[in-house]
Amino acid sequence: MSPSGRSAGLTAFVATMLALVLVAASLIIGRATAGPDPLPNTRSAEAGFARDMQIHHDQAVEMSMIVRDLTDSPDIRLLAYDIATSQSQQAGQMFGWLATWGLPQSSPEPAMTWMHRPLPSGESHVHGVPDATSAVPEAMPGMATRAQLEELKTLRGVAAERMFLRLMIAHHEGGIDMADALLQRSDYPVVTDLAGSIAKAQQSEIQLMEDLLAERQ
Known part of the structure; x- marks a missing residue:
């Protein structure tokens, strides 16, 4: 193997090990910050958010x-690394919550059901939040299809960067919708704190990605 190949392999190994360490640490943090009694039940907005956002985050990491x-761009590689590490950490934290709450990691009902239940105030619809009377969607908001992910794998360079940015912008927009829906349905501190930070961080990253995409048009 050439020196450059060994260096690239070492970099990937270090990145993977760091991600694993972050996940392990986040599990501990999740258990330690699972919140006060009474604990959320398995059909609560908090549990639904923790399960579905883990799945949503997992695709962003993927x-x-x-x-x-697929790219040599330092900006894209740094953005991808930041997304992967931050969302791996948050997913681990949410996994830890569910474990501490004594709830299963898998949902007893279809994904996103919690987003389509009536709000605590009794209102059925708030701007930016799904209508509680509408049907539960088959896919989470912003999720890329498997076909889109397979197409991304076939691209290289600027073409891969463009598709990644478009997919991740839509993905972040969906994540913000999920965070906003949780904030409309919960006052459980640790969950609302994370949902608020997710919405704020992803909105900032959307602006960055739109700027990066504009540079590549």
């Missing part, structure tokens, strides 16, 4: 790891 192998 897309980020895909694009890091």
